[in-house]
Amino acid sequence: MTSDTLTIREMCDLFEVTPRTLRFYEAKELLFPQRDGQKRLFTRRDRARLKLILRGKRFGFSLEEIRQLLDLYYVGDQQATQLGRTLDIARDRLSDMQRQRDELDHAIDDLKSQMALVEDMLAKRDRGRDAAE
Amino acid sequence: MTSDTLTIREMCDLFEVTPRTLRFYEAKELLFPQRDGQKRLFTRRDRARLKLILRGKRFGFSLEEIRQLLDLYYVGDQQATQLGRTLDIARDRLSDMQRQRDELDHAIDDLKSQMALVEDMLAKRDRGRDAAE
């Protein structure tokens, strides 16, 4: 059994991030790699957290918002009050995401129809040019 | 007929942004308010654009990405090559948005089930506490 930890480089390759990013996330307390001497070793838990971090970023959440949410996914040594607060935060983020999805659906439709309109314009312009030849 | 233009303050109130933001967007060539002397007057077109800008921001697009897209919605004095490029950009953004929506659906489900799990944990813990009394 390979102990299941990754070096910083392996971690970077796996997630397509830079070492700086991983150290930065550790400094911000989003990741907690173990140490072998002074070298970092990233555990399965770190990988799970990083995955959630990158996902959160794609939805436009700040690292701080993400950090608050991460505790929801690693429930173990939490106080109940802490968990309660985390749940509240999660509820907020959830409704953020649901609103965002609705708006996104809307925006996608808008963009599609606007594109169709422009494509039509271009097509007509081309036909006009052909007819003029 | 009130000529249908808004002062910077009216515009700010309408969209909940600051004057600085509107001037910044103008500097970045996202808005093109008319001038009355040195005062800015925001037109219907500026309002439409600002709406799209703020929407784009909520989806995590940069102002530069948004600027490139805006031309799609204000087709008038465009060259055909320009429009073609804008359409390409639009196609990219569209697939961005579609991917984002799918991922968002996924993330929403994940978050929901994780919340349910934690809520369960808390409920069980409470029942356990009651039983112990």
Next chain:
DNA sequence: AGAGAAGATGACGTTTACGTAAAGAAGACG
């Protein structure tokens, strides 16, 4: 005329999320 109020133009400051360069430690290898 004087005093606000609203808007304009610099210009420097701030936060977030890293990039990048310098300098040292530590194991691998010919």
Next chain:
DNA sequence: CGTCTTCTTTACGTAAACGTCATCTTCTCT
């Protein structure tokens, strides 16, 4: 033993998107 790599820490730099003065016009109103 010397020298690569790989990794570390420390620290200054940077781009984006505004915030925040300070100073200056321009109306407007009493």
